[in-house]
Amino acid sequence: MNEPQGASVVIVGGGVTGLSAGWWLAREGVDVLVIDKGMVGWEASGRNGGGCSHHFSPLFAEEQRLWPMMDELLGYPTEFRPHRIRLAGSAEQMELYGRAVRNAARQGFASEELDAMQIRELVPLAGDTMVGGYLYRFGGHANPHRTLQGYAWAMQDHGGRVMQHCSVSGFDVAGGRVKAVLTDRGPIACEHVVIAAGPSTGRLSAMLGQDVPMVAARAEMIVTEALPLMPYGGVDGNGLYGRQTLRGNLAYGGGPHEWLDTPAEGAPAKPSTPLMGPIGRRLAELLPKAAHARIIRSWAGVIENTPDGRPVIDRLSTVANATVATLSSIGFGLSPASGRAIRDLVVDGACSFADISTFRLERFADLEPNWRELQGWRAKAAEESEAA
Ligand SMILES: Cc1cc2nc3c(=O)[nH]c(=O)nc-3n(C[C@H](O)[C@H](O)[C@H](O)COP(=O)(O)OP(=O)(O)OC[C@H]3O[C@@H](n4cnc5c(N)ncnc54)[C@H](O)[C@@H]3O)c2cc1C
The missing domain is CATH 3.30.9.10 (D-Amino Acid Oxidase, subunit A, domain 2)
Structure with missing residues (x-):
C-alpha cells in the first residue's frame, strides 16, 4: 500500500502490541490500519526472549488462557x-x-x-x-518472529491493513478529537488512534498533551x-x-x-x-x-x-479518541491479552475481562520530576558529560 488512506482505527506501531490490537479489532470487522516507521516486528517485538509467564500481571489469567489457543485463533504457528x-x-x-x-x-x-x-x-x-x-x-x-507474522497475517486476513516505512510525526487535533495522524506520506484520517510505539510512545503521547513517563x-x-x-x-x-x-x-x-x-x-x-x-x-x-x-x-x-515497571493501557484524558499502550518490558508474553484489552478500550471504553486500573496513567500524578535520577536510570553518556 503506497498512498495513505483513512481508517476507522489507526494504530501507530507495528510491534506485538499494535498488531495484536489490530488483529482483535479486525476480526470483528473494524477497519484498522497499522503504521510502522520501519518493518513490523523489527524492534523489541522481534528481538525478545519469547517468554509468556507474567504471573504478577492482572492480564496473567488471560495470557495463560489464550496462548495455548493462539495457533488456532490466528491460523498461523507461533511455536508456543x-x-x-x-x-x-x-x-x-x-x-x-x-x-x-x-x-x-x-x-x-x-x-x-x-x-x-x-x-x-x-x-x-x-x-x-x-x-x-x-x-x-x-x-x-513462543517464537517472536513467528508470532509477529501470525498477528500481521491474521489481521490482514480479516481486512486489516499494514503500512510499513511510514513515520508518524504528529496529529491533527480539532474540537478535542484527533482528526488525522500526520505522517511522512501525508495525513491519514481516523476516528480513533492507538499509540503503541514502544519506546517512542511517550514522545508521541506528549504531542497530544499527555505525559507518559518512560x-x-x-x-x-x-x-x-x-x-x-x-x-x-x-x-x-x-x-x-x-x-x-x-x-x-x-x-x-x-x-x-x-x-x-x-x-x-x-x-x-x-x-x-x-x-x-x-x-x-x-x-x-x-x-x-x-x-x-x-x-x-x-x-x-x-x-x-515505565517508572513502576507496569504497563500503561489507558484512554488519554487530553483528547476524546486516543488510546495509549506501552508494556514496560513484558509486552511479548502479554500480547494476546494486551491486544484484547486495547480492543476493549477502543470499542467499549473499558476492559471487559480484567481489572486493569493499575495500568492507568493517573497513577503517575504524584511522580517526582526527577524520578529517573532517583531510580538510577540515567544514561551513561549523560552522566559522563555532567561529570566532565
Ligand atoms: C532483548 C529483549 C528481551 C525481551 N524478552 C522478553 C520476554 O522474554 N518476554 C516478554 O514478554 N517481553 C520481553 N521483552 C520485551 C518485549 O519485547 C516488549 O515489551 C514488546 O516487544 C513491546 O512491544 P511493542 O509493540 O509495545 O513495542 P515495539 O516492539 O517497540 O514496537 C513499537 C513499534 O512502533 C514503531 N514506531 C515507533 N515510533 C514510530 C513512529 N513515529 N511512527 C511509526 N511507527 C513508529 C517502531 O518502529 C516499532 O516497530 C524483551 C525485549 C528485549 C529487547
Missing part, C-alpha cells in the same frame, strides 16, 4: 510451548523463584519443586551446579549453535531469560539494562561484546553441558520501561 523450568544457582535465587510459585498458586496455577535427579532428567544440559529448581505448570514460550534501555541476546532438544525448551534462571528454539539453539538474554537518553529513532540497536561475555558465562553456569557450544548470533533490542 507450555510450562517453564527455572533453575536456581543460589539459595537467594531459589527464594526469589519460590515467590513466583506462591503467587501463581494463589491464582490457581501449580508448580513442583525439582530435586537433583529430576533436574538431570528434565534438563539434560544442566550439570550439578544448580542448588535446585521449579517446574512451573504455567507460562511458556525510559528506553538497551538489552542483548545471544544464540548458540543447535544442541539436542531438551524435554522442556523453556529453561531459564541464574539471572537469564530465554528458551531453546525448536531447532535446538539456545537463545538467551539477561543482565543490566543500558539506559538510553532518547528512544532510538534511527539506526537499530547493535550488540556490544562487553555484554555478550557475561550472558555467555551465566548460560554456561546454568547449562554446563552446553558450555562448549559456540555463539553464532547476537543482537540488541530497545526496551520500553
Whole structure:
C-alpha cells in the first residue's frame, strides 16, 4: 500500500502490541490500519526472549488462557510451548523463584519443586551446579518472529491493513478529537488512534498533551549453535531469560539494562561484546553441558520501561479518541491479552475481562520530576558529560 488512506482505527506501531490490537479489532470487522516507521516486528517485538509467564500481571489469567489457543485463533504457528523450568544457582535465587510459585498458586496455577535427579532428567544440559529448581505448570514460550507474522497475517486476513516505512510525526487535533495522524506520506484520517510505539510512545503521547513517563534501555541476546532438544525448551534462571528454539539453539538474554537518553529513532540497536561475555558465562553456569557450544548470533533490542515497571493501557484524558499502550518490558508474553484489552478500550471504553486500573496513567500524578535520577536510570553518556 503506497498512498495513505483513512481508517476507522489507526494504530501507530507495528510491534506485538499494535498488531495484536489490530488483529482483535479486525476480526470483528473494524477497519484498522497499522503504521510502522520501519518493518513490523523489527524492534523489541522481534528481538525478545519469547517468554509468556507474567504471573504478577492482572492480564496473567488471560495470557495463560489464550496462548495455548493462539495457533488456532490466528491460523498461523507461533511455536508456543507450555510450562517453564527455572533453575536456581543460589539459595537467594531459589527464594526469589519460590515467590513466583506462591503467587501463581494463589491464582490457581501449580508448580513442583525439582530435586537433583529430576533436574538431570528434565534438563539434560544442566550439570550439578544448580542448588535446585521449579517446574512451573504455567507460562511458556513462543517464537517472536513467528508470532509477529501470525498477528500481521491474521489481521490482514480479516481486512486489516499494514503500512510499513511510514513515520508518524504528529496529529491533527480539532474540537478535542484527533482528526488525522500526520505522517511522512501525508495525513491519514481516523476516528480513533492507538499509540503503541514502544519506546517512542511517550514522545508521541506528549504531542497530544499527555505525559507518559518512560525510559528506553538497551538489552542483548545471544544464540548458540543447535544442541539436542531438551524435554522442556523453556529453561531459564541464574539471572537469564530465554528458551531453546525448536531447532535446538539456545537463545538467551539477561543482565543490566543500558539506559538510553532518547528512544532510538534511527539506526537499530547493535550488540556490544562487553555484554555478550557475561550472558555467555551465566548460560554456561546454568547449562554446563552446553558450555562448549559456540555463539553464532547476537543482537540488541530497545526496551520500553515505565517508572513502576507496569504497563500503561489507558484512554488519554487530553483528547476524546486516543488510546495509549506501552508494556514496560513484558509486552511479548502479554500480547494476546494486551491486544484484547486495547480492543476493549477502543470499542467499549473499558476492559471487559480484567481489572486493569493499575495500568492507568493517573497513577503517575504524584511522580517526582526527577524520578529517573532517583531510580538510577540515567544514561551513561549523560552522566559522563555532567561529570566532565
Ligand atoms: C532483548 C529483549 C528481551 C525481551 N524478552 C522478553 C520476554 O522474554 N518476554 C516478554 O514478554 N517481553 C520481553 N521483552 C520485551 C518485549 O519485547 C516488549 O515489551 C514488546 O516487544 C513491546 O512491544 P511493542 O509493540 O509495545 O513495542 P515495539 O516492539 O517497540 O514496537 C513499537 C513499534 O512502533 C514503531 N514506531 C515507533 N515510533 C514510530 C513512529 N513515529 N511512527 C511509526 N511507527 C513508529 C517502531 O518502529 C516499532 O516497530 C524483551 C525485549 C528485549 C529487547
